Amino acid sequence: MGFSVLVVDDDQEIRDVLHIYLRNEGYRVIEAEDGLQAIEAMEREPIDLIILDIMMPRQDGIMACLKIRETFEIPIIMLSAKGEDIDKITGLSTGADDYMTKPFNPLELLARVKAQLRRRNAANQAASATSEIIIDDLIIYKDQHLVSVRGQNVALTPIEFSILLLLASHRGAVFNIDSIYQKVWKDQSAFYSDNTVMVHIRNIREKIEANPRSPRYIKTVWGVGYKIEK
Structure with missing residues (x-):
């Protein structure tokens, strides 16, 4: 079974696009509309990587990232419509591993997903040794x-x-x-x-x-x- 990627965004069109690109690469895709749904999904099944939007209703990406980091160490790539440095710093300081500004090129995001998963796989292999x-x-x-x-x-x-x-x-x-x-x-x-x-x-x-x-x-x-x- 391939890697499982959790896509968290309240924009259905963005989730649909990412689902197609990720699925075509052999990833299993789980979707959530906000931070609360994301945490519920992670409690149900193992997730290998999260693509996490910042601006969402109910629970935003910053709060979700802080909550996830209390328990999980998996890679998190944050998405945001804001491009200011302070927003990037905030996202990364809460525990995100990477940050992309909307609108983004799906192929570039896919390359970053692969890089994060390669890094995690190498770390897991070192731990397994x-x-x-x-x-x-x-x-x-x-x-x-x-x-x-x-x-x-x-x-x-x-x-x-x-x-x-x-x-x-x-x-x-x-x-x-x-x-x-x-x-x-x-x-x-x-x-x-x-x-x-x-x-x-x-x-x-x-x-x-x-x-x-x-x-x-x-x-x-x-x-x-x-x-x-x-």
Whole structure:
């Protein structure tokens, strides 16, 4: 599956144009009309990059960027009809990675999208080369498929280890049950039970949490899925 790009703009024509260009490059495109819808979309499914307009109703791009940066580290390209330097500085200071002024050339924006995704992919590969993931007193040894909690080794099944590694490798991202199933089992089947994933999550918690009823590591985002916080 290709990268997922979230396009956030209250202008339907701009969303339509970007959707066409991005889809033609093989990207999966999700659309939102304002910052609130954008955050809701990010809580539902993993997003690899955001194209975020500044001037929008309900919640503008500046406030949305600040909110997104509380949890997510994915690339954000801001769009604005304003071209003054102060607006660019404001956008970048809130956490945006790049900034374009409207009207813009869709091909130039597409080139910037590719550049940001290449940079993120290279960073992820560098992180993947690290053989350990340390989250407080939880240590995941990727090469050895071992887990240690509070100085004690924990025996996880291969599936349990894969689920934990998925969540730990994308800290802050919320994965719904479908995403976990597809990424861990490598299966697009629609005939599995939600309990398949839920039971494994429960088993992992029983093994790594001091109090499984009040988990410290794997958090439930009710109605959405699971995550490991930063």
